[in-house]
Amino acid sequence: MHMNFVRDRSSGYLTNWAARLFARAIDRRLTKLGVNSAYMPVFFALANGESLSQTALANLASVEQPTMAATLKRMDRDGLIARSPDPADGRSALVSLTPVAKKKLRGVQAAGHEVNDVAFSGLTAKEQAQYLDLLRRVIASLESDSDPSKL
Amino acid sequence: MHMNFVRDRSSGYLTNWAARLFARAIDRRLTKLGVNSAYMPVFFALANGESLSQTALANLASVEQPTMAATLKRMDRDGLIARSPDPADGRSALVSLTPVAKKKLRGVQAAGHEVNDVAFSGLTAKEQAQYLDLLRRVIASLESDSDPSKL
DNA sequence: GGTTTATCCATAGCACACTATGCAATTACA
Protein backbone atom coordinates (compact mmCIF):
# COMPACT_ATOMS: atom_id res chain seq x y z
CA MET A 1 0.00 0.00 0.00
CA HIS A 2 1.85 3.06 -1.18
CA MET A 3 1.25 6.44 0.38
CA ASN A 4 0.72 9.86 -1.03
CA PHE A 5 1.19 12.40 1.71
CA VAL A 6 0.25 15.53 -0.16
CA ARG A 7 -2.94 13.88 -1.25
CA ASP A 8 -3.91 12.20 1.99
CA ARG A 9 -3.63 15.43 3.99
CA SER A 10 -5.61 17.63 1.66
CA SER A 11 -9.23 18.09 2.69
CA GLY A 12 -10.22 19.21 -0.80
CA TYR A 13 -8.52 16.31 -2.47
CA LEU A 14 -9.98 13.70 -0.14
CA THR A 15 -13.46 15.18 -0.34
CA ASN A 16 -13.34 15.18 -4.11
CA TRP A 17 -12.13 11.62 -4.17
CA ALA A 18 -14.84 10.43 -1.78
CA ALA A 19 -17.50 12.17 -3.87
CA ARG A 20 -16.29 10.43 -7.02
CA LEU A 21 -16.33 7.07 -5.27
CA PHE A 22 -19.89 7.72 -4.07
CA ALA A 23 -20.97 8.57 -7.61
CA ARG A 24 -19.32 5.47 -9.04
CA ALA A 25 -20.90 3.21 -6.41
CA ILE A 26 -24.32 4.72 -7.11
CA ASP A 27 -23.92 4.52 -10.87
CA ARG A 28 -22.88 0.87 -10.78
CA ARG A 29 -26.19 0.10 -9.12
CA LEU A 30 -28.40 2.48 -11.10
CA THR A 31 -27.11 1.53 -14.54
CA LYS A 32 -29.18 -1.66 -14.40
CA LEU A 33 -32.26 0.54 -13.93
CA GLY A 34 -31.35 2.93 -16.74
CA VAL A 35 -30.95 5.73 -14.22
CA ASN A 36 -28.03 8.11 -13.59
CA SER A 37 -26.82 9.48 -10.27
CA ALA A 38 -27.75 13.06 -11.12
CA TYR A 39 -31.37 11.96 -11.44
CA MET A 40 -31.58 11.02 -7.77
CA PRO A 41 -32.41 14.45 -6.34
CA VAL A 42 -35.19 14.76 -8.91
CA PHE A 43 -36.53 11.32 -8.05
CA PHE A 44 -36.59 12.17 -4.35
CA ALA A 45 -38.11 15.60 -4.82
CA LEU A 46 -40.96 14.25 -6.93
CA ALA A 47 -41.40 10.90 -5.17
CA ASN A 48 -44.85 11.66 -3.78
CA GLY A 49 -46.42 12.98 -6.94
CA GLU A 50 -45.19 16.55 -6.62
CA SER A 51 -44.99 18.92 -9.59
CA LEU A 52 -42.09 21.34 -9.31
CA SER A 53 -40.49 23.93 -11.54
CA GLN A 54 -36.99 23.59 -12.89
CA THR A 55 -35.76 26.34 -10.60
CA ALA A 56 -37.22 24.63 -7.53
CA LEU A 57 -35.53 21.37 -8.53
CA ALA A 58 -32.21 23.12 -9.07
CA ASN A 59 -32.42 24.62 -5.58
CA LEU A 60 -33.29 21.29 -3.98
CA ALA A 61 -30.38 19.60 -5.75
CA SER A 62 -27.99 22.51 -5.09
CA VAL A 63 -26.99 22.76 -8.72
CA GLU A 64 -27.10 25.73 -11.08
CA GLN A 65 -30.08 26.17 -13.35
CA PRO A 66 -28.36 25.15 -16.61
CA THR A 67 -27.15 21.97 -14.91
CA MET A 68 -30.69 21.05 -13.91
CA ALA A 69 -31.90 21.95 -17.41
CA ALA A 70 -29.48 19.42 -18.90
CA THR A 71 -30.41 16.77 -16.34
CA LEU A 72 -34.12 17.21 -17.05
CA LYS A 73 -33.44 17.00 -20.77
CA ARG A 74 -31.78 13.62 -20.28
CA MET A 75 -34.59 12.45 -18.00
CA ASP A 76 -37.08 13.57 -20.62
CA ARG A 77 -35.18 11.66 -23.28
CA ASP A 78 -35.27 8.60 -21.02
CA GLY A 79 -39.03 8.89 -20.52
CA LEU A 80 -38.75 9.60 -16.79
CA ILE A 81 -40.39 13.02 -16.48
CA ALA A 82 -43.39 14.88 -17.90
CA ARG A 83 -43.67 18.65 -18.22
CA SER A 84 -46.90 20.60 -18.06
CA PRO A 85 -47.29 24.37 -18.44
CA ASP A 86 -47.72 26.22 -15.17
CA PRO A 87 -51.17 27.86 -15.38
CA ALA A 88 -49.99 30.58 -13.01
CA ASP A 89 -46.79 31.50 -14.85
CA GLY A 90 -46.32 31.47 -18.60
CA ARG A 91 -42.56 31.14 -18.31
CA SER A 92 -42.57 28.06 -16.14
CA ALA A 93 -43.25 24.37 -16.67
CA LEU A 94 -44.06 21.94 -13.88
CA VAL A 95 -42.08 18.71 -13.83
CA SER A 96 -43.40 15.40 -12.51
CA LEU A 97 -42.39 11.74 -12.65
CA THR A 98 -43.88 9.48 -15.31
CA PRO A 99 -45.37 6.07 -14.41
CA VAL A 100 -42.18 4.50 -15.80
CA ALA A 101 -40.10 6.54 -13.36
CA LYS A 102 -42.40 5.70 -10.45
CA LYS A 103 -41.79 2.01 -11.09
CA LYS A 104 -38.07 2.61 -10.69
CA LEU A 105 -38.45 4.64 -7.52
CA ARG A 106 -37.99 1.76 -5.07
CA GLY A 107 -34.86 0.62 -6.85
CA VAL A 108 -33.41 4.12 -6.80
CA GLN A 109 -34.09 4.51 -3.09
CA ALA A 110 -32.60 1.07 -2.40
CA ALA A 111 -29.42 1.98 -4.27
CA GLY A 112 -29.07 5.13 -2.21
CA HIS A 113 -29.46 3.27 1.06
CA GLU A 114 -27.13 0.51 -0.01
CA VAL A 115 -24.30 2.87 -0.92
CA ASN A 116 -24.84 4.84 2.26
CA ASP A 117 -24.50 1.60 4.23
CA VAL A 118 -21.35 0.60 2.38
CA ALA A 119 -19.74 4.00 2.94
CA PHE A 120 -20.56 3.90 6.65
CA SER A 121 -19.75 0.23 7.16
CA GLY A 122 -16.48 1.04 8.93
CA LEU A 123 -17.91 3.75 11.20
CA THR A 124 -19.79 3.57 14.47
CA ALA A 125 -23.18 5.27 14.70
CA LYS A 126 -21.56 8.13 16.58
CA GLU A 127 -18.86 8.52 13.94
CA GLN A 128 -21.46 8.52 11.18
CA ALA A 129 -23.24 11.41 12.88
CA GLN A 130 -19.92 13.19 13.29
CA TYR A 131 -19.11 12.75 9.63
CA LEU A 132 -22.39 14.37 8.59
CA ASP A 133 -22.01 17.14 11.14
CA LEU A 134 -18.47 17.99 10.08
CA LEU A 135 -19.46 17.90 6.42
CA ARG A 136 -22.30 20.34 7.02
CA ARG A 137 -19.97 22.73 8.82
CA VAL A 138 -17.30 22.54 6.11
CA ILE A 139 -20.04 23.20 3.55
CA ALA A 140 -21.27 26.21 5.49
CA SER A 141 -17.77 27.69 5.56
CA LEU A 142 -17.22 27.12 1.85
CA GLU A 143 -20.60 28.63 1.03
CA SER A 144 -19.74 31.79 2.91
CA ASP A 145 -16.49 31.94 0.93
CA SER A 146 -18.40 32.25 -2.34
CA ASP A 147 -21.28 34.27 -0.96
CA PRO A 148 -20.29 36.72 1.79
CA SER A 149 -23.95 37.48 2.46
CA LYS A 150 -24.19 34.11 4.16
CA LEU A 151 -21.84 35.07 6.94
CA MET B 1 -32.88 29.20 6.09
CA HIS B 2 -34.97 26.46 4.61
CA MET B 3 -34.18 22.81 5.22
CA ASN B 4 -33.97 19.82 3.01
CA PHE B 5 -34.05 16.73 5.13
CA VAL B 6 -33.50 14.11 2.47
CA ARG B 7 -30.49 16.02 1.27
CA ASP B 8 -28.97 16.96 4.60
CA ARG B 9 -28.98 13.38 5.85
CA SER B 10 -27.45 11.77 2.80
CA SER B 11 -23.73 11.16 3.09
CA GLY B 12 -23.34 10.86 -0.67
CA TYR B 13 -25.22 14.02 -1.34
CA LEU B 14 -23.36 16.09 1.24
CA THR B 15 -19.98 14.74 0.14
CA ASN B 16 -20.71 15.57 -3.46
CA TRP B 17 -21.84 19.05 -2.53
CA ALA B 18 -18.77 19.72 -0.42
CA ALA B 19 -16.51 18.53 -3.24
CA ARG B 20 -18.18 20.91 -5.69
CA LEU B 21 -17.80 23.79 -3.27
CA PHE B 22 -14.10 22.96 -2.83
CA ALA B 23 -13.63 22.93 -6.59
CA ARG B 24 -15.44 26.24 -7.03
CA ALA B 25 -13.41 27.90 -4.26
CA ILE B 26 -10.18 26.65 -5.81
CA ASP B 27 -11.17 27.64 -9.32
CA ARG B 28 -12.14 31.16 -8.28
CA ARG B 29 -8.58 31.62 -7.05
CA LEU B 30 -6.77 29.78 -9.83
CA THR B 31 -8.58 31.43 -12.73
CA LYS B 32 -6.47 34.55 -12.24
CA LEU B 33 -3.38 32.36 -12.76
CA GLY B 34 -4.78 30.63 -15.84
CA VAL B 35 -4.82 27.33 -13.96
CA ASN B 36 -7.64 24.82 -13.40
CA SER B 37 -8.33 22.75 -10.31
CA ALA B 38 -7.60 19.45 -12.05
CA TYR B 39 -4.06 20.66 -12.71
CA MET B 40 -3.26 20.77 -9.01
CA PRO B 41 -2.27 17.13 -8.51
CA VAL B 42 0.06 17.44 -11.50
CA PHE B 43 1.58 20.63 -10.13
CA PHE B 44 2.23 19.00 -6.78
CA ALA B 45 3.57 15.77 -8.22
CA LEU B 46 6.07 17.61 -10.42
CA ALA B 47 6.83 20.49 -8.07
CA ASN B 48 10.47 19.50 -7.45
CA GLY B 49 11.47 18.95 -11.05
CA GLU B 50 10.26 15.38 -11.31
CA SER B 51 9.54 13.72 -14.68
CA LEU B 52 6.68 11.23 -14.45
CA SER B 53 4.70 9.15 -16.91
CA GLN B 54 1.04 9.72 -17.56
CA THR B 55 0.16 6.51 -15.77
CA ALA B 56 2.12 7.55 -12.67
CA LEU B 57 0.35 10.92 -12.64
CA ALA B 58 -3.05 9.27 -13.02
CA ASN B 59 -2.30 7.04 -10.02
CA LEU B 60 -1.13 9.95 -7.89
CA ALA B 61 -4.25 11.92 -8.76
CA SER B 62 -6.56 8.91 -8.37
CA VAL B 63 -8.13 9.44 -11.77
CA GLU B 64 -8.45 7.07 -14.70
CA GLN B 65 -5.87 7.18 -17.46
CA PRO B 66 -8.07 8.87 -20.10
CA THR B 67 -8.95 11.57 -17.57
CA MET B 68 -5.29 12.32 -16.97
CA ALA B 69 -4.66 12.23 -20.73
CA ALA B 70 -7.26 14.99 -21.20
CA THR B 71 -5.88 17.04 -18.31
CA LEU B 72 -2.35 16.82 -19.70
CA LYS B 73 -3.62 17.81 -23.12
CA ARG B 74 -5.10 21.00 -21.65
CA MET B 75 -1.95 21.67 -19.65
CA ASP B 76 0.07 21.21 -22.82
CA ARG B 77 -2.21 23.61 -24.66
CA ASP B 78 -1.71 26.11 -21.81
CA GLY B 79 2.07 25.75 -22.01
CA LEU B 80 2.39 24.25 -18.53
CA ILE B 81 4.00 20.89 -19.24
CA ALA B 82 6.67 19.45 -21.49
CA ARG B 83 6.83 15.85 -22.70
CA SER B 84 10.01 13.99 -23.51
CA PRO B 85 10.26 10.42 -24.77
CA ASP B 86 11.20 7.89 -22.12
CA PRO B 87 14.56 6.43 -23.25
CA ALA B 88 13.77 3.23 -21.37
CA ASP B 89 10.27 2.67 -22.80
CA GLY B 90 9.19 3.51 -26.32
CA ARG B 91 5.52 3.66 -25.32
CA SER B 92 5.93 6.18 -22.58
CA ALA B 93 6.57 9.92 -22.38
CA LEU B 94 7.88 11.70 -19.31
CA VAL B 95 5.99 14.79 -18.22
CA SER B 96 7.55 17.76 -16.44
CA LEU B 97 6.60 21.34 -15.62
CA THR B 98 7.70 24.15 -17.92
CA PRO B 99 9.35 27.30 -16.55
CA VAL B 100 6.01 29.06 -17.03
CA ALA B 101 4.32 26.52 -14.77
CA LYS B 102 7.07 26.74 -12.18
CA LYS B 103 6.43 30.47 -11.90
CA LYS B 104 2.82 29.73 -11.03
CA LEU B 105 3.67 27.06 -8.48
CA ARG B 106 3.67 29.32 -5.44
CA GLY B 107 0.31 30.77 -6.38
CA VAL B 108 -1.17 27.32 -6.87
CA GLN B 109 0.10 26.16 -3.48
CA ALA B 110 -1.19 29.33 -1.83
CA ALA B 111 -4.65 28.79 -3.32
CA GLY B 112 -4.72 25.26 -1.96
CA HIS B 113 -3.77 26.35 1.52
CA GLU B 114 -6.20 29.24 1.47
CA VAL B 115 -9.18 27.09 0.55
CA ASN B 116 -8.16 24.49 3.09
CA ASP B 117 -8.12 27.19 5.74
CA VAL B 118 -11.51 28.52 4.70
CA ALA B 119 -13.06 25.06 4.74
CA PHE B 120 -11.65 24.35 8.20
CA SER B 121 -12.30 27.80 9.64
CA GLY B 122 -15.26 26.56 11.69
CA LEU B 123 -13.54 23.45 13.05
CA THR B 124 -11.15 22.95 15.94
CA ALA B 125 -7.81 21.30 15.23
CA LYS B 126 -9.15 18.07 16.67
CA GLU B 127 -12.24 18.21 14.49
CA GLN B 128 -10.12 18.86 11.42
CA ALA B 129 -8.13 15.72 12.12
CA GLN B 130 -11.37 13.81 12.68
CA TYR B 131 -12.76 15.03 9.37
CA LEU B 132 -9.71 13.75 7.49
CA ASP B 133 -9.73 10.46 9.39
CA LEU B 134 -13.42 9.81 8.75
CA LEU B 135 -13.03 10.73 5.09
CA ARG B 136 -10.18 8.26 4.67
CA ARG B 137 -12.23 5.50 6.25
CA VAL B 138 -15.29 6.22 4.12
CA ILE B 139 -13.01 6.19 1.08
CA ALA B 140 -11.55 2.85 2.07
CA SER B 141 -15.02 1.33 2.38
CA LEU B 142 -16.15 2.68 -0.97
CA GLU B 143 -12.97 1.45 -2.64
CA SER B 144 -13.59 -2.06 -1.40
CA ASP B 145 -17.12 -1.81 -2.81
CA SER B 146 -15.78 -1.39 -6.31
CA ASP B 147 -12.76 -3.64 -5.91
CA PRO B 148 -13.36 -6.65 -3.65
CA SER B 149 -9.64 -7.46 -3.78
CA LYS B 150 -9.07 -4.55 -1.43
CA LEU B 151 -10.96 -6.14 1.43
C1' DG C 1 12.68 -16.85 -31.78
C1' DG C 2 7.86 -16.46 -31.94
C1' DT C 3 3.52 -16.22 -29.70
C1' DT C 4 0.93 -14.66 -25.96
C1' DT C 5 0.09 -11.42 -22.39
C1' DA C 6 0.55 -7.16 -20.22
C1' DT C 7 1.30 -2.23 -20.25
C1' DC C 8 1.20 2.77 -22.05
C1' DC C 9 -1.25 5.81 -24.39
C1' DA C 10 -4.90 7.84 -27.63
C1' DT C 11 -9.56 8.38 -28.98
C1' DA C 12 -14.62 8.16 -28.99
C1' DG C 13 -18.64 8.96 -26.60
C1' DC C 14 -21.07 10.26 -22.78
C1' DA C 15 -22.53 12.34 -18.02
C1' DC C 16 -22.44 16.16 -15.04
C1' DA C 17 -20.93 20.46 -13.50
C1' DC C 18 -19.78 25.41 -14.21
C1' DT C 19 -20.06 30.55 -16.21
C1' DA C 20 -21.86 33.74 -19.49
C1' DT C 21 -25.49 35.21 -22.15
C1' DG C 22 -30.03 36.24 -23.98
C1' DC C 23 -35.15 35.92 -24.61
C1' DA C 24 -39.70 36.01 -22.84
C1' DA C 25 -42.84 36.58 -19.22
C1' DT C 26 -43.87 38.53 -14.81
C1' DT C 27 -43.61 41.89 -11.11
C1' DA C 28 -42.60 46.34 -9.19
C1' DC C 29 -42.84 51.08 -9.22
C1' DA C 30 -42.87 55.83 -10.78
Add this chain to the structure above:
DNA sequence: TGTAATTGCATAGTGTGCTATGGATAAACC
Protein backbone atom coordinates in the same frame (compact mmCIF):
# COMPACT_ATOMS: atom_id res chain seq x y z
C1' DT D 1 -50.33 52.54 -17.23
C1' DG D 2 -46.00 52.12 -18.95
C1' DT D 3 -41.23 51.48 -18.17
C1' DA D 4 -37.70 49.13 -15.38
C1' DA D 5 -36.16 45.36 -12.81
C1' DT D 6 -36.66 40.55 -11.84
C1' DT D 7 -37.44 35.86 -12.76
C1' DG D 8 -37.73 31.25 -15.53
C1' DC D 9 -35.71 28.93 -18.92
C1' DA D 10 -32.69 27.90 -23.06
C1' DT D 11 -28.28 27.73 -25.28
C1' DA D 12 -23.28 28.02 -26.07
C1' DG D 13 -18.91 26.87 -24.56
C1' DT D 14 -15.81 24.59 -21.50
C1' DG D 15 -13.78 21.59 -17.79
C1' DT D 16 -13.59 17.20 -15.33
C1' DG D 17 -14.73 12.65 -14.90
C1' DC D 18 -16.15 7.91 -16.50
C1' DT D 19 -16.23 3.39 -19.59
C1' DA D 20 -15.02 1.06 -23.77
C1' DT D 21 -11.91 0.25 -27.25
C1' DG D 22 -7.78 -0.15 -30.06
C1' DG D 23 -2.82 0.36 -31.46
C1' DA D 24 1.92 -0.03 -30.43
C1' DT D 25 5.61 -1.33 -27.53
C1' DA D 26 7.48 -4.34 -23.90
C1' DA D 27 7.73 -8.46 -21.09
C1' DA D 28 6.90 -13.41 -20.31
C1' DC D 29 6.76 -17.85 -21.70
C1' DC D 30 6.88 -21.79 -24.39
